[in-house]
Amino acid sequence: MRLLSAFIVGMVFGTGIAISGMINPAKVLNFFDIAGTWDPSLIFVMGGALMTTFIGYRLVLRRDAPVIEETFQLPLARDIDARLIGGSAVFGLGWGIAGFCPGAAVPALGSGKWEVALFVAALLAGLWVARAIRDRQTGKGALA
Amino acid sequence: MTGFETEFTPLQSLAGGVLIGLSAVLLMFFQGRVMGATGILSGLIAGTAPGDRGWRAAMVAGMIAGPLLVMALSGQMPAVDVPVGWPMILIGGFVVGIGVTFGSGCTSGHGVCGNARLSPRSMVATVTFMAACGITVYVIRHVLGG
Numbered sequence: 001m002r003l004l005s006a007f008i009v010g011m012v013f014g015t016g017i018a019i020s021g022m023i024n025p026a027k028v029l030n031f032f033d034i035a036g037t038w039d040p041s042l043i044f045v046m047g048g049a050l051m052t053t054f055i056g057y058r059l060v061l062r063r064d065a066p067v068i069e070e071t072f073q074l075p076l077a078r079d080i081d082a083r084l085i086g087g088s089a090v091f092g093l094g095w096g097i098a099g100f101c102p103g104a105a106v107p108a109l110g111s112g113k114w115e116v117a118l119f120v121a122a123l124l125a126g127l128w129v130a131r132a133i134r135d136r137q138t139g140k141g142a143l144a
Numbered sequence: 145m146t147g148f149e150t151e152f153t154p155l156q157s158l159a160g161g162v163l164i165g166l167s168a169v170l171l172m173f174f175q176g177r178v179m180g181a182t183g184i185l186s187g188l189i190a191g192t193a194p195g196d197r198g199w200r201a202a203m204v205a206g207m208i209a210g211p212l213l214v215m216a217l218s219g220q221m222p223a224v225d226v227p228v229g230w231p232m233i234l235i236g237g238f239v240v241g242i243g244v245t246f247g248s249g250c251t252s253g254h255g256v257c258g259n260a261r262l263s264p265r266s267m268v269a270t271v272t273f274m275a276a277c278g279i280t281v282y283v284i285r286h287v288l289g290g
Contacts, residue, residue, distance in 0.1 A: 003202040005174040010203035013167035013179065013252075014210020018222040020160020023211060026225035027150040032274075032281040037147040041157040046255065048161025049168070053260035056169030066176030073176050074261070077248065080268050087247025088254070088269040092276025094243055095251075096284065098228060098236025102244060103181030103252040105237075106204055108224050110211035115226040119237040126241015127186050134245060 002068055014107035020045040023108045025099025032096060094126075147227055147285065168257050175199070178261075180253025182244040247273070 021027040021041050030039035065071055095101050100108065100119050108116040168179040188200040215221045226233065244250045247269055249258065254273075258266020 002175070002199045005170070006199040006202040007206040007209075009167050009171045009174065009179070010206020010208075011210045011213065012163055012170060012206075013203075014207040015214055016160045016163030016165075016167060016210070017207075018160070018211035018214045019163065020157045021150075021153055021222075022160065022164075024150070024223050024225055026147065026223075026227045029227060029281055030147050030150050032278045033147055033285055034278070035282060036285055037149050039150045039152055041150075041153045044154045044157035045161035045164070048158040049165040049256045050161075050260055052162045052165025053168045053256050056165065057172060057257075057260055060169060060173045063173075066172065067174045069176045071176060072172070075178060075248075075258070075263070077265060080265055083246050084248060084265060084269055085272050087243050087245065088272035089243070089247075089276040091240055091243030091247050091250060092273035092278075093280050094236045094239030094241075095273065096236075096277040096280025097239065098233050099226065100236070100240070101181070101251040102185060102240065103207075103250060106181060106185070106207045107211050110208045110215075111221055111224040113224055113226065115230070115233055116224065118230060119233050122234045122237025123241045124185065124189055126238040126243075127182075127245055128189055128241075129238075130242045130245030131186060131190055 005068065013103070014110070016049075017104050017107040018110075020048075022101075022104045023111075025104075028101075028104065029096070029099045150225075164252070164256060165260075168252070168260070178253060178257035180249050180257060182248075182250045182253055186245065243273075 017023050022045055027039055027041060030037050031042040098119055102123060105116060105119050105123060109120060171177055171179040184200050184203055188197055188204065191197055211222055249269060254266040254269040259270055
């Protein structure tokens with residue numbers, strides 16, 4: 001049940017990424033290139049996703065619990081600190097350099113293009129290194 | 145380095161966006177979690193708890209299967225055009241991995257799920273990474289590449 005539902009959730013997500021055009025770095029970079037070859041399509045991706053999630057979350061969170069787990073696990077952090085802003089700025093920098101964000105790159109692996117595989121390999125390396133640094137700072141083991 | 149035109153696709157993009165939102169709602173319905181690509185991948189490589197990797201791997205497999213399903217139904221793989229060379233792909237991927245870890249999320253976790261929950265953290269994160277991405281694209285295409 002857990003594996004099947006996770007696979008289905010992933011497939012709906014990947015299908016959405018593919019249909020929306022988020023899967024295409026040329027299109028994503030053009031969204032940000034207002035001074036050049038601008039393509040505003042991604043406003044519609046964000047709008048559709050936000051609208052659906054905003055309404056859907058309100059319906060689902062009326063339940064006492066999710067289907068599989070015993071409780072909802074919502075993020076609790078509330079601090080707006082240098083780490084959040086700095087990390088997000090660094091993410092934006094990388095996104096602008098390569099044109100892929102993590103959620104778009106994984107479905108794009110389905111295209112079989114070597115560029116995507118290279119991006120995902122570099123992304124995983126960055127995730128691993130950053131986790132190791134963060135966990136050392138907070139005094140936990142590197143893979144805790 | 146300047147880009148090339150891509151077609152404006154408001155209806156397809158809206159429909160795809162609705163599916164992305166639907167996947168986030170489904171994950172909340174089944175597992176009670178927010179759907180963030182950063183969290184899924186990070187937990188997959190680090191293994192946060194025993195038995196926690198299986199569903200993450202299943203989700204990644206589903207994510208890759210999505211475009212293949214689209215290809216099977218439409219007879220055409222959605223376009224994936226990477227308009228930058230391998231050094232920028234490599235650097236960009238690594239920098240994204242660092243940034244999303246310290247920023248605690250990316251376009252899906254903060255941009256969709258967090259904003260839908262009206263989280264101030266996610267709103268600040270989203271404005272920050274969108275602005276940083278826009279500035280980066282401007283500098284690369286119009287200042288450096290001019």
